[in-house]
């Protein structure tokens with residue numbers, strides 16, 4: 221009991237720090253204030269990332285590195301259906317119900333004590349949707365009586381969380397132009413904030429804020445310079461400066477999809493959204509930095525105005541989307557307490573920024589090899605590019621010079637979210653060591669068609685692993701420990717005050733590690749690859765852990781020569797829930 225009580229006090233302190241007054245319980249469901257307090261409320265998991273900072277850190281320690289070896293399943297619940305594929309969702313837990321999204325734009329409600337299905341909603345998807353990288357969904361958002369998720373045909377749907385009946389259903393973009401949506405929505409100040417997918421089809425990345433009760437648009441901010449933002453139906457200024465870093469009309473199909481959603485810092489009122497690759501991949505067709513692609517943007521939550529940007533890969537030529545989660549954290553650096561944020565980028569570097577102004581404070585390689593750049597210049601913030609690392613320009617109709625590039629376009633880290641422990645001060649990065657042969661080809665934009673102008677083959681670069689879970693000290697850039705995995709890691713990470721780090725593997729295991737040393741302490745075979753994000757919460761006085769199992773995602777579609785590490789993995793679609801025996 222001592223442990224739980226101390227956690228309660230810590231939670232109370234954190235809650236007071238985040239919101240001025242504790243919100244009164246609303247019998248209709250969680251309020252926006254409850255969502256801001258999610259990291260401290262141990263009895264529920266109300267948001268993607270377990271709080272607006274999305275640190276994926278739980279203050280619970282009843283389950284810990286001393287007893288995790290005894291962890292056993294409570295139940296498993298099947299998503300059913302003839303079609304399975306990747307299950308990348310993070311569960312939400314509220315009021316005795318576990319909510320999970322499934323492949324093919326489905327949403328399920330399960331009894332959190334028995335695993336019995338309460339209801340299921342399946343979106344009716346049109347023919348001709350164009351998801352680039354499997355039919356996945358990463359999670360839902362909860363607010364009041366609603367549960368909200370995005371669908372593969374670029375819609376946002378709010379359901380009654382008790383019945384599964386539709387409350388509102390809004391088109392966010394045109395799927396026939398190549399738009400889709402897979403990220404979990406973020407709820408801030410009674411607005412649903414979402415990005416868009418489709419960077420491989422020449423779409424224009426944008427962030428939208430909608431009224432959570434009606435689904436009506438409040439503001440929109442396109443992230444490619446030259447496009448106009450809106451606020452309450454009126455123009456609200458151009459993004460950047462027309463043609464400053466794009467030639468001609470290329471900005472009209474410039475990419476920069478904001479496909480992984482964002483984080484939010486209540487202290488600065490800033491939303492942090494990453495932006496995807498510029499379109500097309502063939503960089504010789506678009507001279508310039510191509511702002512704001514492959515960047516982190518800080519956006520005013522009330523107006524949708526961009527307050528600062530930091531571009532990780534100016535003039536990207538390798539599909540280094542900059543979408544990865546930017547996680548706010550507070551730490552003392554150079555003797556000074558600072559408001560920081562960190563991102564482990566597709567390009568293989570881990571960036572630490574001042575989250576109030578975007579100033580670069582550190583950039584550290586977290587993968588075995590980066591062939592495209594030799595470090596990041598801390599003064600200019602720009603990569604030290606290696607000229608021969610860029611694939612060559614096509615010669616007429618012939619493809620350009622093939623180069624070997626590492627990381628591969630699937631990234632030093634892809635979508636799968638890292639975690640930050642307030643206890644150890646370490647980030648836990650689910651990373652991959654792999655390279656690719658890449659070359660450029662001629663291409664012209666055609667609505668609704670792939671807009672790459674490039675070809676590739678993914679290759680392993682190590683004998684003993686592709687995946688590597690790495691503990692990164694954000695102050696020093698030192699990798700404190702690493703766990704190597706044969707197949708590429710593709711699932712999210714959870715860390716707890718119980719000195720634990722959880723993540724899944726394509727080989728089918730959910731694993732627990734000692735947060736300080738990386739020693740593997742526990743594993744459980746779920747029957748299919750784990751590419752979802754685990755969560756933990758307290759229920760009836762016990763600590764629970766849940767994760768989705770179901771192999772899929774981008775790797776089996778694009779895996780090239782690394783496919784042999786996962787060729788025998790079975791598909792699936794199960795929610796697994798664990799606790800210690802009584």
Ligand SMILES: [Ca+2]
Nearest residue numbers: 258261264265
């Ligand atoms: Ca919570």
Ligand SMILES: [Ca+2]
Nearest residue numbers: 419497539541
């Ligand atoms: Ca991309």
